[in-house]
Amino acid sequence: MDAQVMSPHKLRKTRKRRGTRTVGWGQVGQHRKHSQKGGRKVGRHKHLWTYILRYDPDYFGKKGFTSPQNLKTKVNAINIGQLDELIDKLSLEKQLTKEFGKAFIDLDAFGYQKLLATGRLTNPVMVKVNSYSENAAKKLEEAGGQILSEGRLETEEELKETETLKQNPKG
Secondary structure (H helix, E strand, O other): OOHHHHOHHHOOHHHHHOOOOOOOOOOOOOOOOOOOOOOOOOOOOOOOHHHHHHHOOOOOOOOOOOOHHHHOOOOOEEEHHHHHHHHHHHHHOOOOEEEOOEEEEEOOOOOOOEEEOOOOOOOOEEEEEOEEOHHHHHHHHHOOOEEEEOOEOOOHHHHHHHHHHHHOOOO
16 A cells, blocks of 8 residues: 555645644634534624523523423323213114113223213213222212212122112112
């Protein structure tokens, strides 16, 4: 191989400029101080401060911390009133199934994890849901409905027994 290729240090431009006053950076004093600024843009704490506040507030990165309480998973809940509207909509579209003479709805299939008590229920309905409030269960039973929770699904015999107990409380 050629001697020039083997030792490139002899031929580099910086080697030629050693000993000169400005080393190729124009007049005296240019390219001194200031080190390497990386990706930092000048003026962000001074004359460009208002720009940063208005148009790029996340310029300086993350601040603070996230409270563990904010990391809890969100529970998708539905109220009794919304459930009544959903039942009406499904019955119009003929997508509502009936079990034991009552409309049956599986809220898990619709993406709901909890049943809450706001609103009124006009139709008796059987609801399958993971969790529910006490008031929601009361309102559902007053309307003639029933809750099947995820933990315990009732059999047909148990449902018939509860129906007869409701009709004949002294049994």
